[in-house]
Amino acid sequence: MKILVCIKQVPDMESRFKVNADGVWYDERDLAFRMNEYDEYAVEQAVRIKEQLGGAADITILSIGPARVVEAIKKGMAMGGDRGVHVKDDSLAQRDPWQLASTIAAFARSKNFDLIFTGMQSQDRGSTQVGAILAELLGYACATTLIGFELNGDVVTARRELEGGVKAIVRFRLPAVVTCQLGLNTPRYPTLPNIMKVRQKELLAFPVADFLTEESLTITEKMYLPEKKGRARVLEGDVSQLADQLLAILKEKTTVLR
Amino acid sequence: MKTLLICEYRQGKLLDVSYELLAFAERLGADKAMLLIGDESQAPKFGGKVYLADAGKYGEYNPDAHKQIVLEAARREQADLIVFVHSSYGWDLAPQVAASLRCAQVSEIVGVVESKFEVAACNAKLRRIATPKTPQAALTIQAGAFGYRGEAQGTPQIERIEIPAGPARIEFVGYEAAEKKELDLAKADVIVSAGRGVGKKDNVTAIAALAKALGGELGATRPVVDAGWVEHSHQVGSTGQVVSPKLYVACGVSGAIHHLAGMKNSEFIVAINKDKDAPIGEVADVLVVADVMQLVPALTAKLAK
Ligand SMILES: Cc1cc2nc3c(=O)[nH]c(=O)nc-3n(C[C@H](O)[C@H](O)[C@H](O)COP(=O)(O)OP(=O)(O)OC[C@H]3O[C@@H](n4cnc5c(N)ncnc54)[C@H](O)[C@@H]3O)c2cc1C
Ligand SMILES: Nc1ncnc2c1ncn2[C@@H]1O[C@H](COP(=O)(O)O)[C@@H](O)[C@H]1O
Numbered sequence: 348m349k350i351l352v353c354i355k356q357v358p359d360m361e362s363r364f365k366v367n368a369d370g371v372w373y374d375e376r377d378l379a380f381r382m383n384e385y386d387e388y389a390v391e392q393a394v395r396i397k398e399q400l401g402g403a404a405d406i407t408i409l410s411i412g413p414a415r416v417v418e419a420i421k422k423g424m425a426m427g428g429d430r431g432v433h434v435k436d437d438s439l440a441q442r443d444p445w446q447l448a449s450t451i452a453a454f455a456r457s458k459n460f461d462l463i464f465t466g467m468q469s470q471d472r473g474s475t476q477v478g479a480i481l482a483e484l485l486g487y488a489c490a491t492t493l494i495g496f497e498l499n500g501d502v503v504t505a506r507r508e509l510e511g512g513v514k515a516i517v518r519f520r521l522p523a524v525v526t527c528q529l530g531l532n533t534p535r536y537p538t539l540p541n542i543m544k545v546r547q548k549e550l551l552a553f554p555v556a557d558f559l560t561e562e563s564l565t566i567t568e569k570m571y572l573p574e575k576k577g578r579a580r581v582l583e584g585d586v587s588q589l590a591d592q593l594l595a596i597l598k599e600k601t602t603v604l605r
Numbered sequence: 606m607k608t609l610l611i612c613e614y615r616q617g618k619l620l621d622v623s624y625e626l627l628a629f630a631e632r633l634g635a636d637k638a639m640l641l642i643g644d645e646s647q648a649p650k651f652g653g654k655v656y657l658a659d660a661g662k663y664g665e666y667n668p669d670a671h672k673q674i675v676l677e678a679a680r681r682e683q684a685d686l687i688v689f690v691h692s693s694y695g696w697d698l699a700p701q702v703a704a705s706l707r708c709a710q711v712s713e714i715v716g717v718v719e720s721k722f723e724v725a726a727c728n729a730k731l732r733r734i735a736t737p738k739t740p741q742a743a744l745t746i747q748a749g750a751f752g753y754r755g756e757a758q759g760t761p762q763i764e765r766i767e768i769p770a771g772p773a774r775i776e777f778v779g780y781e782a783a784e785k786k787e788l789d790l791a792k793a794d795v796i797v798s799a800g801r802g803v804g805k806k807d808n809v810t811a812i813a814a815l816a817k818a819l820g821g822e823l824g825a826t827r828p829v830v831d832a833g834w835v836e837h838s839h840q841v842g843s844t845g846q847v848v849s850p851k852l853y854v855a856c857g858v859s860g861a862i863h864h865l866a867g868m869k870n871s872e873f874i875v876a877i878n879k880d881k882d883a884p885i886g887e888v889a890d891v892l893v894v895a896d897v898m899q900l901v902p903a904l905t906a907k908l909a910k
Contacts, residue, residue, distance in 0.1 A: 360728040360859065361880050373731060444700070444710070467696075471727050474712045475691070475745075479700035488774035489668065491697045504778070508844060509615070509693045512783025515666060518776040530831035564709040565742075568734040570726065579892040581881065589893055590903040593875065596891055601873045603795050603819060603852045 348404040350393045351460040352428065353451055353478075354386040356412055356419035357471045364572070371567045372440040373471070382419040385466025387426075387534035388527040392496055393464050394427030395532065399498065405429050407460075411450055411555065412439045424545045425537030431548065436555035443563040444472075448480035453558035455485060460522065461501070467492050467526040475526075482524035490517055491526040606635040609656075609684035611675060613694055614643035615665060616780060621753070622690050623649055628751040629688060632717045640678045642671055645763065652759025656681070658766045666777045668698055673768045675702050681764070684741070691745035699743045709737030715750045728861055729884040749866065786846070788822065788838040795821025795852045796868075798841055799829050802857020802878065802897055806834040811901050812856050818908040819852065826864050842867035857897040860885025877901065 358364070358378040367374040382390075390408065397404035408423035410416040411434040420431040434450060436442070442450075455463065463485075465478035482489030494514070495506030501521040506514045508528050580596075582589055598604050610626035612619060619641065630637045638654040641647065642663060648655055656678040663670040675698065679687050687702060689695030691713040703710035716723035721734045722744070790796060797816035799809050813823045825835040827842060841848055843866040853871035858864060860876070860883055868874070869888045876889040877897045886892045893900060 358727065360730070361883075363882055364727055364730050366731070371733075373727065445704070448704070473724075473726060474710075475696040476700040476703075476710055476712060479697065480704045483701045483704035489697075489701065490775060492693050506781065507693060509780075510843065512844065513615070514781040515693075516778040516781060517666070518778055519774055523774075529827055533832070562738075564703075564707070564739050565711060565735055565737050568721070568736050570731055570733040573725075573729070573732050573887070576887055579876070579886045579889040581886070581892050581894060583881075583894045586895055586899045586903050589895055589900060590907050593891065593893055593904065594907060597852065597873075597875075600890070601852050603821075 349460045350406045351463045352393045353465045354410050355383040355469045356380045356416040357383045388531040389464035390423045390426045391532045391534040413437045425542045431550040433552045443565045444474045444476035445564045448477045449561040450558045452484035463524045478526035488519040488523040492528045607684050608635045608686045610639045611689045612641040619647040624753040628753045629746050638682050650757035655761035687743045689745045695745045703743035708739040708741040710743040711735045712745045714746045790846045790848050793822040795819045796824040796850045797854040798824030800826040800858030801828045815905045818905045
């Protein structure tokens with residue numbers, strides 16, 4: 348079983364964001380980066396399949412981006428990936444989902460992956476597109492927003508999360524692209540011995556030009572901070588005083604303390 | 606400009622969210638036609654053209670067939686914009702449609718600014734203007750962003766679509782109903798919710814204690830439920846419960862769109878967060894900048910007096 352897991356490295360969402368000098372993306376300076384949350388579920392599911400098959404699977408962890416993304420690839424390898432692929436691209440912010448999916452498709456096309464995992468969305472761009480476009484480009488079956496996954500031979504039975512608590516059960520044959528939703532599994536923390544093992548694993552690097560031949564189809568014209576609606580009254584300071592202040596507000600503005 | 610608006614249909618029913626597509630097209634001042642893959646009895650109340658394909662024949666969920674039907678309707682309509690709701694249906698199908706047309710896609714549009722599409726980035730901390738470079742584009746719009754006012758009216762002119770049978774790579778096995786909720790949060794006057802910022806499972810006790818002291822119930826965000834810290838019946842949000850209590854206290858909750866969808870209509874909202882910029886501040890009446898595990902026990906202690 349050949350498995351590809353596509354991961355993105357994204358800023359910690361608790362960061363304070365600033366717009367960059369061009370005004371079209373966020374300023375990357377002073378940001379801490381980590382693996383896209385949804386992609387952790389993707390890596391975990393791939394590793395679980397390998398365990399289910401008694402090790403008879405080979406997992407490639409791929410990420411497109413600048414040098415920093417190697418950290419996320421290494422985390423995926425420490426979680427159980429067999430090999431890392433870094434597609435080096437210093438212009439990641441300008442790429443649209445079509446280009447990212449085309450790049451991954453060009454890498455994957457000759458390699459006959461049985462199963463490709465992506466997150467359902469990236470936390471920064473949040474396009475919810477790369478996985479489904481990739482499936483279309485490779486002619487693979489595509490199942491999105493999975494919260495359940497079961498492999499039997501070459502047949503997958505999966506649960507898709509719909510709105511309002513309803514789920515759909517779907518079944519499909521490999522090869523397939525699947526996109527992972529929060530709660531699909533419980534992603535493991537890499538253990539120290541497994542972190543040590545990463546050094547012995549293969550980490551390949553390619554310039555993006557090896558795979559990217561497509562122009563972008565959408566552009567970000569502008570990025571900006573949302574207008575503060577200024578509804579919230581902000582309280583700061585000493586905890587005990589804050590508690591008193593808050594209780595006074597609740598007494599005045601709500602009926603729950605009466 | 607011509608829009609083709611793709612209706613949402615599930616378990617034999619047209620979903621109301623379909624009408625938000627009309628509101629969006631009106632915001633753009635564009636021509637409108639709709640596509641329903643469903644039953645004719647469920648055709649939207651819309652006084653324009655509705656392309657209709659029979660879900661009895663093609664299935665409610667069958668991406669291969671639905672893609673062909675959307676492409677056929679877009680071709681007949683000569684649509685510039687093919688518009689979906691950003692939902693489990695829309696984000697599944699729109700990229701596949703866009704990729705087969707090699708056209709641009711803009712996802713989860715939250716606004717129209719000078720006729721351009723505005724989308725959110727980085728957990729709603731940023732916005733961007735995303736613009737298609739191709740003449741045709743597929744779009745998904747955020748449910749709730751464009752609203753829909755008034756009763757729908759009008760009788761559609763139906764035009765049927767049939768497509769040749771093709772392979773269906775995804776077999777739809779069936780729906781699994783929503784779990785029965787043993788806890789009806791909608792009845793609570795006060796809800797105190799635990800977000801990931803509470804740090805660990807053991808700390809949830811302190812949040813529950815505050816809920817009790819205020820005579821309310823414990824709520825939770827999705828990651829807290831996924832991690833097994835709190836039962837699913839307590840989840841608030843688009844895939845949990847929708848609530849509007851007199852008081853909602855969000856403890857260590859960032860305020861992601863999917864969480865806001867479940868609580869933004871609460872009468873009074875207090876957020877406790879160490880991040881002054883957390884998007885929950887957009888809907889909160891009071892944002893207390895503090896460590897939740899320091900402030901919450903202090904509040905509970907003062908209430909006990
Ligand atoms: C299709 C879909 C459906 C979804 N449905 C739901 C849903 O129904 N409900 C839901 O909640 N989510 C839902 N989500 C997930 C949602 O997008 C967010 O991921 C989630 O709401 C974030 O939860 P959180 O605020 O607890 O965590 P985070 O976003 O990680 O935020 C944690 C917050 O805690 C603060 N914090 C950290 N430490 C402290 C401290 N010591 N003191 C005070 N504050 C602290 C941080 O500043 C941050 O703001 C859905 C997502 C998708 C894609
Ligand atoms: N730069 C990237 N490198 C590798 N995979 C990516 C990249 N960007 C997005 N993906 C994958 O595509 C998924 C969806 O991203 P998006 O379409 O941006 O919401 C992510 O969860 C990743 O699995």
